[in-house]
Amino acid sequence: MRFLLLCFIFVFSFSIKTQATCSDEDKVPGKLLVVTDGEISIAQGLSSKSGNIWKKISSKKNTLNSLSLNSKTVSSNSSVIYSVEGVRQDDLEKLDYVKSVQSDCYVDIQSNDSLFNFQSWYLSQVGFSNDSITPKREIVVAISDTGFDTNHRDLRDNLWINEAELNGQAGVDDDGNGFVDDIHGYDFADDDSNLQPSLSRDTDHGTHVAGLVSARFNNSEGITGISKNSVKLMMLKGFASNRNTTLGDLLQTIYYAVDNGAHIINASWGVEKTPQGAEVAAINYAVERGVVVVAAAGNSAVPASWVVPANIKNVITVGSLNSQDQLSTFSNYEDSNNIIDFVAPGGDGSQRRNEAVISTGYDGTYVSLRGTSMAAPIVSGALGFLMSQSNSLTAFQAVFILSNSSDNLSLAPYLQSNTETYQKINLENALDYLIANESDLPQINPEIDPVSGFGSRDLASSSSSGGCSGSLEPSSGSIDIAKIPLIIFLLFPLITAILFRKKQG
Ligand SMILES: [Ca+2]
Ligand SMILES: [Ca+2]
Ligand SMILES: [Ca+2]
Numbered sequence: 001m002r003f004l005l006l007c008f009i010f011v012f013s014f015s016i017k018t019q020a021t022c023s024d025e026d027k028v029p030g031k032l033l034v035v036t037d038g039e040i041s042i043a044q045g046l047s048s049k050s051g052n053i054w055k056k057i058s059s060k061k062n063t064l065n066s067l068s069l070n071s072k073t074v075s076s077n078s079s080v081i082y083s084v085e086g087v088r089q090d091d092l093e094k095l096d097y098v099k100s101v102q103s104d105c106y107v108d109i110q111s112n113d114s115l116f117n118f119q120s121w122y123l124s125q126v127g128f129s130n131d132s133i134t135p136k137r138e139i140v141v142a143i144s145d146t147g148f149d150t151n152h153r154d155l156r157d158n159l160w161i162n163e164a165e166l167n168g169q170a171g172v173d174d175d176g177n178g179f180v181d182d183i184h185g186y187d188f189a190d191d192d193s194n195l196q197p198s199l200s201r202d203t204d205h206g207t208h209v210a211g212l213v214s215a216r217f218n219n220s221e222g223i224t225g226i227s228k229n230s231v232k233l234m235m236l237k238g239f240a241s242n243r244n245t246t247l248g249d250l251l252q253t254i255y256y257a258v259d260n261g262a263h264i265i266n267a268s269w270g271v272e273k274t275p276q277g278a279e280v281a282a283i284n285y286a287v288e289r290g291v292v293v294v295a296a297a298g299n300s301a302v303p304a305s306w307v308v309p310a311n312i313k314n315v316i317t318v319g320s321l322n323s324q325d326q327l328s329t330f331s332n333y334e335d336s337n338n339i340i341d342f343v344a345p346g347g348d349g350s351q352r353r354n355e356a357v358i359s360t361g362y363d364g365t366y367v368s369l370r371g372t373s374m375a376a377p378i379v380s381g382a383l384g385f386l387m388s389q390s391n392s393l394t395a396f397q398a399v400f401i402l403s404n405s406s407d408n409l410s411l412a413p414y415l416q417s418n419t420e421t422y423q424k425i426n427l428e429n430a431l432d433y434l435i436a437n438e439s440d441l442p443q444i445n446p447e448i449d450p451v452s453g454f455g456s457r458d459l460a461s462s463s464s465s466g467g468c469s470g471s472l473e474p475s476s477g478s479i480d481i482a483k484i485p486l487i488i489f490l491l492f493p494l495i496t497a498i499l500f501r502k503k504q505g
Helices: 002-015 089-093 116-125 205-214 247-259 277-288 372-388 395-404 427-440
Strands: 027-036 053-056 063-065 080-085 098-105 139-145 185-187 231-237 264-267 292-296 316-321 340-345 357-360 366-369 407-411 420-424
Touching: 027 089, 089 098, 116 340, 116 357, 139 205, 139 247, 139 372, 205 231, 205 357, 205 366, 205 372, 231 247, 231 372, 247 264, 247 277, 264 372, 277 292, 292 372, 292 395, 316 372, 340 372, 340 395, 372 395, 372 427, 395 427
Parallel strands: 139 231, 139 264, 185 231, 264 292, 292 316, 316 340, 340 420
Antiparallel strands: 027 080, 027 098, 053 063, 053 080, 357 366, 407 420
C-alpha cells in the first residue's frame, strides 16, 4: 500500500503541479490532512472544540478525540501528519503549530495488493476496475497446467476444495470419483495428488496462470487475479517431469474438471496439429455440459488454426496483445478460419517492447512471464468474474457477453500487413452489458460437431454463422494418443523475464 501511494504521489506531483488539491468531486467530505510541527499533546481541556478527531498518519498510529485547539505540540523535531475531522479549515490555519491544511482526496486507482502497480498496465488495458464487488455465487475455474504452488499466500485462500477429501482419510478415495486424496485437484501426469510442479524449467507456469485468474484480491499481498475472489481454482496438473507429457494426460484434466464441477477450463498449452477424435471428444464433453474451454493461441507467430486445442470448434481461443494494443510479436494469429475469439494482454517480445506480465510464481514468489499462456487466463478470469455477478449466467452466455462488449481492433501480425479484426476483452463494458441485459439474454447452445474440429467464432459472436468448414481431417480415430510422446509445445513464455522474485519468508 505504501508503495502504491508513493507511486501515486510521484505521478501526481508531475502531472498536476498547478492544482494543489483534488477536484471537488474527489474531495473527502469533512476530512482534512493537517501537517503540524510536532506531535500534539492531549487536550488541556475539552471545552473549546468537541467532537473532533485527529488521527495520526505518519509514524506510529495514534488517535486523539475531542482535542482542544489550545493544545501545544510536545516537540517540534519533525512534521507530523494528522487526518482531522470535525474542525473547520480556517480554524486550523490560525493555529501556530499547524504548518499546512489540505483536503483529503479519494484516489481513483487503488489496491492494497502491494504489487498492483506492476500489474496495472494490463489490468487497465482490459477495463479492470479495482472496486470491491460482492459475487452472487462462486465460480470454479480449472487450471490445466504444469503444477502449482498451492501454499502460495496469494493463492491458497482461493483454491477449490473437495470437501469429502478434505475431511476424509488419506489414501482413500472418499468421494468415490476415482481419484485418491484430490483435495484441490489432481496430478494426471504422475497419477497422484501431489500438485507441485515437477519440471525444473516449468516450475512457475501453472502457478502464474492460476494467479492471473484468481490471486487473492485486496489481501495486502502481491497481485490480484482478474476475478476478484469470485473464482475458486481447481488445480489440475497434466505435465510430466520430463518431455513425455502426453495429450492424453492433458485431456484427462478436461474430463476431471467437467465431472467435478468446473465452469471454465483454462488450457494454456497446445500442440501443432489438426483436430482429431480424442481432443474433439474431450472438448465436446465439456461443451455439451456447458463448460467452456479457454485455450492459448500459441507463441510461434503462425496461424492459430495450426494448434490443438486452439483450433477445435467451440474452444475459446485467445491471442496476445502488448501494452500498445498490438498483436504480440510471438502471438499466433487469425488466418480467416475464425479461430481466435479474443485477444488479451500477454506481453511482447524483446525484439520490440520486451514486456511481461507479473503474477504468482513457484515457492511463494512473483515472476513476470509473457505468452498467450498469460493472455488466456485473463479471459478465463473475466468469464468467471462475469458468471459470479449473476445467479444464472451460463459460461457460454458469459462468452456471448464478453464478445458483445469487447473492443474491436484491426491488427496485423508482427512484421506482416494483412489485418484481421480481433476482439479485445473489456471487463467494464462486459459488466455493464450484463447489468443492462441480464433478464433477456439468449440461451447459447453451441452446435456440437461430433467428429471434427475447426472454427469457434460462431460461438462467441451473436451474428456470424458457421465458421466450421474447410479441410477437416477425418477423425478415423483410434490412435491411442496417450501413448504418443507428443511434443507439446507448451505455450511457454519465450523468455522468462524475472522482474524480481520475492520470497515470502
Ligand atoms: Ca476422490
Ligand atoms: Ca482421501
Ligand atoms: Ca493479492
